[in-house]
Amino acid sequence: MKRLGQYTILFERCPAILGHAAVGGKKEAEGPLARDFDQTFLDAYLAQESWEKAESMLQTEAATLAIRKAGLEKKNISMIFAGDLLNQCISSTFGLREMDIPFLGQYGACSTMAQTLAMASMAVESGAANYACAVTSSHFCTAERQFRTPLEYGCQRTPTAQWTATASGSAVLGYGRGVRVRHVTIGRIKDFGVTDVANMGAAMAPAAAQTLLDFLTDTATSPADYDHIYTGDLGAVGSTLMKKLLLENGVQIKNHEDCGLMLYDREMQDVHAGGSGCGCSASVLCGHILNRMEHGTLKNILFMATGALMSTTSSQQGESIPGIAHLIHLQAE
């Protein structure tokens, strides 16, 4: 493991994703990526008493499945990096409470999948962990009640608003057969002054553009060198803005897709600007993308999850929304 350029980490032994799993809710099971989920739940409560417990259960299921698919047991995992959107990351702590695995909580808003994956890769590559697990989740109902209004409150969503995914994704890293983590670029916080909490894509687009530019500079590559560049939940507005910002800086990307635009059928499922939430990019990566990389349809991709680092308090105090994006470069064997 060594530093490459100013912001990128190059892995020399390249940890592999030994197992991965994606679980989702009903809406996700009705979306275009339904077949890529390992498990979907039609009951939004997952037979639990509260939405929070239901989200915790999503993480338990995703992590357990990923560990099993890696051919490992819980006791083999040296550490688990987990995070979610809820205050004090309770979905992670309560969901993983019974697993008895050394735990490090993470918060990166919707960028958490890339953040936990970066941490797990570094832990494995450095020898700090034999096997490390990355997991994150979101639940539409828990996010709505924490960040917005009660679920049954009758209001209209703006066309720029995004739909928080009820989903979780998990990946187990170690040395062995699997998709390899080649580079990681840790993003810088970028804030271009967006204050509209119903337009998160616009707030996160500058961070995404910056991280991609940093990665391309550090590795001296261009977007065309990769099969696909996936961003995590910029949605329709954010994707347009990121491409415009990149173009202004002399970078054109034609092979871009956004997890928030892939998870749902925007028109049919009424999700406005697309999906969002930690579970959105996590489940698209740990389901759809990694499945394709294992089947050989995709070989060389960039996964960049983006997050909006605000809270309800900061928004009510009129603060703008800082954005973050971390990049993971993945290569099939």
Place this chain on the structure above:
Amino acid sequence: MKTKTAQEYDVMVRRASPHSPVWKDCLFAFLFGGSICALGQGLANLFMLLGLTLQDARTFVSISLIFLSALLTAFGVYDNIAKYAGAGTLVPITGFANSMVSPALEFKSEGFITGLGSKMFVVSGPVLVFGLSASMFYGLTIYVLSLFGI
């Protein structure tokens, strides 16, 4: 990356962000809101036919609409109507009922006192505070003016 001021980026964001369909929203709000008012009038006529005075009938209309709104909220239907109706379901008394019942439903998982009891006013609280303040200010103004015979 080239630096950008908040104003420059704001121009970019405005161009990239689709606007709400204002005319459609207005039309739907008019139709749904109008229908609720028509329903209220229908109920008032019905109550008066049953022998209530105009004033009592109006009270019964409010009670009926609040009940219907609370019931539809509890059945998870109200927000689906409001998605299309917008201000049409927000402005009449039905919107106020929905703003009380929806947090009550939502926060019962945190207990009857710390959850339901304290969070019930999370949406309607500001309406009550400023509504009551405005009516007090209005009343005081009328009182002061009346002292001067205006």
